[in-house]
Amino acid sequence: MTDEGGYADDAVRKVLTASDEGVDAVISTAALLLACAGASAQSDRLVRHWLAATGREASRLAAEPLTARAWAMLFAARRETPDWAAELTPLDLDAEAEAHRAHLAKESRDPLRALAAEAQAAAERDDVEAATEALGRWAERAGETKRPDVATLAACRDVAPLLVDGVLTVPEEWARDYAGTLVAALGARYRPERERGGWRELVAEIMRLRGEPGAVPPPASPAAIADVERRLGHPLPADYRAFLLTCDGLRADVVFPRLLGVAELAPAAEGIGISDPEGIVLRPGTGEVVEWDPVFGTTVHPGIRALLEEHLRLLEASA
Structure with a gap:
């Protein structure tokens, strides 16, 4: 997965300039992107820094039904819920999977949604090769987009295990630097009070x-x-x-x-x-x-x- 669309720089600008709600949305999307790229540790690192910098509740990262569904599917695929997500409301995964099928079936001009639907259909019939190929095309298109709709991909129940297993794995250095840049931006936006020395x-x-x-x-x-x-x-x-x-x-x-x-x-x-x-x-x-x-x-x-x-x-x- 590349960053030709400049979504890293775009995310940093939004962390520094957007409303608090906008910052929460950026961090949620960035953390989902890292989780979908096989970098769950960096995803968790980013969220924990966001929690420490803002003092806000983790539920704000799952404020939208689609985003909440995406996190739930990823946690189920990981077979664990990280400590930062303990307060999130548990979801009925069967009901959420059915709701997501309806979401994918909606008419849309977004090619990423179509590719997510293609990958989900292939994974659902256990055609891992076809699902992997569709996910590769999704990654290529996402790399050309400033704000890829990663929640729709992560919310695909049968795709989430492939993502967690690293089908879209990015270089470790990229994931670490991407998370680190956003951590630095959060620190610049939410400066802690410091005891002033000489x-x-x-x-x-x-x-x-x-x-x-x-x-x-x-x-x-x-x-x-x-x-x-x-x-x-x-x-x-x-x-x-x-x-x-x-x-x-x-x-x-x-x-x-x-x-x-x-x-x-x-x-x-x-x-x-x-x-x-x-x-x-x-x-x-x-x-x-x-x-x-x-x-x-x-x-x-x-x-x-x-x-x-x-x-x-x-x-x-x-x-």
């Missing part, structure tokens, strides 16, 4: 999680800060000054650019460029820090501390 503690914890304990860069001098303020023609925001007085810039990490030292600061299109490569800009009038990311898009942080706390949170999630 600047030194914040930067020291960042360096520790980067694997460089005790490697906090030396601070900039007040004279150097005053000099750059004269050169730029205006004072630096208070929290950015506090950052520079803690460390004069910050080395790059794997997914985080280098923050410039005070002597390197220069005017940029929307303020002062503070990173190398370019992509992070300080707005001196408001203290806001604007970050551009190819996946998450443009993010406006209230200040440099908020940017570094977000970096710390992502390091914690990776650890």
